[in-house]
Amino acid sequence: YFNGQWLEKATQNQETQNQETQNQEIQNQETQNPLSPVQLRFSDDLYSDLQQVQIVACGTSWHASLVGKYLLEQVAGIPTTVHYASEFRYAPTPLMPHTLTIGVTQSGETADTLAALEMEQERRNHHQGSPQGGDYRPRLLGITNRPESTLAHVLPNVILTPAGVEVGVAATKTFMAQLMAFYALALDLAHHRHHLPSDRLLALVSALHQLPKQMEALLRDQEEPIATLAHEFVDTHDFIFLGRGINFPIALEGALKLKEISYIHAEGYPAGEMKHGPIALLDAKVPVVAIAVPGAVYEKVLSNAQEAKARDARIIGVSTIGREADMFDDLLAVPPVDELVSPLLTVIPLQLLSYYIAALRGLDVDQPRNLAKSVTVE
Numbered sequence: 001y002f003n004g005q006w007l008e009k010a011t012q013n014q015e016t017q018n019q020e021t022q023n024q025e026i027q028n029q030e031t032q033n034p035l036s037p038v039q040l041r042f043s044d045d046l047y048s049d050l051q052q053v054q055i056v057a058c059g060t061s062w063h064a065s066l067v068g069k070y071l072l073e074q075v076a077g078i079p080t081t082v083h084y085a086s087e088f089r090y091a092p093t094p095l096m097p098h099t100l101t102i103g104v105t106q107s108g109e110t111a112d113t114l115a116a117l118e119m120e121q122e123r124r125n126h127h128q129g130s131p132q133g134g135d136y137r138p139r140l141l142g143i144t145n146r147p148e149s150t151l152a153h154v155l156p157n158v159i160l161t162p163a164g165v166e167v168g169v170a171a172t173k174t175f176m177a178q179l180m181a182f183y184a185l186a187l188d189l190a191h192h193r194h195h196l197p198s199d200r201l202l203a204l205v206s207a208l209h210q211l212p213k214q215m216e217a218l219l220r221d222q223e224e225p226i227a228t229l230a231h232e233f234v235d236t237h238d239f240i241f242l243g244r245g246i247n248f249p250i251a252l253e254g255a256l257k258l259k260e261i262s263y264i265h266a267e268g269y270p271a272g273e274m275k276h277g278p279i280a281l282l283d284a285k286v287p288v289v290a291i292a293v294p295g296a297v298y299e300k301v302l303s304n305a306q307e308a309k310a311r312d313a314r315i316i317g318v319s320t321i322g323r324e325a326d327m328f329d330d331l332l333a334v335p336p337v338d339e340l341v342s343p344l345l346t347v348i349p350l351q352l353l354s355y356y357i358a359a360l361r362g363l364d365v366d367q368p369r370n371l372a373k374s375v376t377v378e
């Protein structure tokens, strides 16, 4: 199905994107209003009779997509699958009608993501219909941070995240902007499909509106303690990150940020899986970061953290201040927040912790070894 035209375009884009154009891009974005809203370019029938969503992405964008899946299923009630683009290209899901395919890539140039989307478009265009009938047309939506990217040019429907240029190789602010795009999409879909009671929808919108102030407070109160705490882990070899529900992808993202910029081995797990293997790794030398926000899985994560503590692991909690927080050896406190919007807060202490550990190890946090800003080869 796949003829690779989009990839050719991505390679040309990459060749022409020299330092000068990147500086220009930074300048352009800095002069724009930093609070400009998420920009949407949607065709009218994108949502009509939608039965499922499939998402393709790589790396950090794949983690944002896992949060997106949680939101699309729990807030908008749409079955959603998330695929590594590099896997989907060679083992696509069986064709189903009424499907929205979302490609998430901050750079808009990642080869595997573009190839997976192009393949999806072509196989749907070639499909002759099924005996059962149904709408098999391609409905493709891209989420990207770069309006001039290949993705933004080739896709008919795009959400542009206005995060400004992501200078560091390790994506941080674009990750948060991708999450915001998924909140916007899930709330919009929930509204169209009447999936959640309107008071719950309004409560979520109001929780999102409070986030900027809460983020400021978190940065003000936590940056210094986290910078101090980082000294304790400069020589650590292994870390485990645990989360559940909507914060499971944040555990994955915390582990990825730590390993890619500090070169410390780190694994993220859904907390309930710990006893199915990773618990064997635990001892006093392996710190465990547990993301525990009051809500549906709070008690469960605390009890998983307790099990880790019983194996002598040092427990670093990303949690709200409260009685239960006493069980953590170290607390990276986040403001009280609705569990459903908590990833936008819980990821911040993890980004800061990785940053300070890497800086103390004398590493270049913007240019980690062996990594490229956008991966335009397979």
Ligand code: F6R
Residues within 6 Å of the ligand: 058, 059, 060, 061, 062, 104, 105, 106, 107, 108, 109, 110, 113, 169, 170, 171, 172, 256, 257, 260, 373, 374, 375
């Ligand atoms: C990790 C990181 C990478 C990228 C991945 C996809 O911090 O930055 O894992 O997320 O290479 O890149 P995009 O989003 O440009 O497709």
